[in-house]
Amino acid sequence: MARLDSPSSINTFKQCQRRYYYNYIIRLPTKENIYTLRGNIVHDVLEKFFKLNLEKVDNAHLESVLKLTLLDLLRQGWMTRLRKIVSLGLPQERTGYYFEETRQMLLTWLDNFITTLDKSDLKSSFKEKVPKYQEHELICEELGLKGIIDAVHQCDDGILILDYKTSRVDEMKVEYKLQLAIYALLYQQKYNQLPSRVGIDLLKHGQRIISVDPSLIELAKKEVAYVKENTTSNNIADYPKKPSPLCKWDGGACDFYEVCQPFDKAQPL
């Protein structure tokens, strides 16, 4: 089967073609870090949160139950991955900091979520907010494209696609917009229906939503075609390095820094 690109691989190619080569052409192993592990935990927590059975909870206690359950899901998710987190070798206080930051992000997310519920009937309102699909994988062989959408909501004005983000920065980055554009394209290919809106749900800051219009779909098609056209080769020389602050930063580095040696002038770019 031909290689399937994803929003992640397409954004990687745009950021550094050599990184794309290492990751997606010769498939060198990648390493987990605290941000990828935390992202996985948070996604699991929110997926399970929306599967809660609230039948036996009365409205008066619903907010407290939601809060306690969310925190319990976080604790379970963190403990399940504790061995991996410890293996990162971070100082204990640093790990504690990330746990607390994640806890605060989820509580902020919950506060925002609760404000969207109808106070007169919290339980029914909660049910209406449950996504139509969660962790929804879409594959389009024709475009050589795949993606996993965090949440698809059926709203009054049509479909809303959301991607959860644990970023500290309140910004619709260019790569986020392209990721969402690709999801809209994949959704249209699968269901023959264009989503009305797409957005990021920044747990720390709230949702940032954009409308889907033909220009967004064109952006996705153009970028996907560009990456496809430029990734037919298996020759490393066709994937230049792009040395930048994303190669190495305080406390982290690109997964391929050692093999790449981006700042070694003796090595050809």
Ligand code: SF4
């Ligand atoms: S170390 Fe820098 S130049 Fe090398 S693959 Fe990673 S991002 Fe690209």
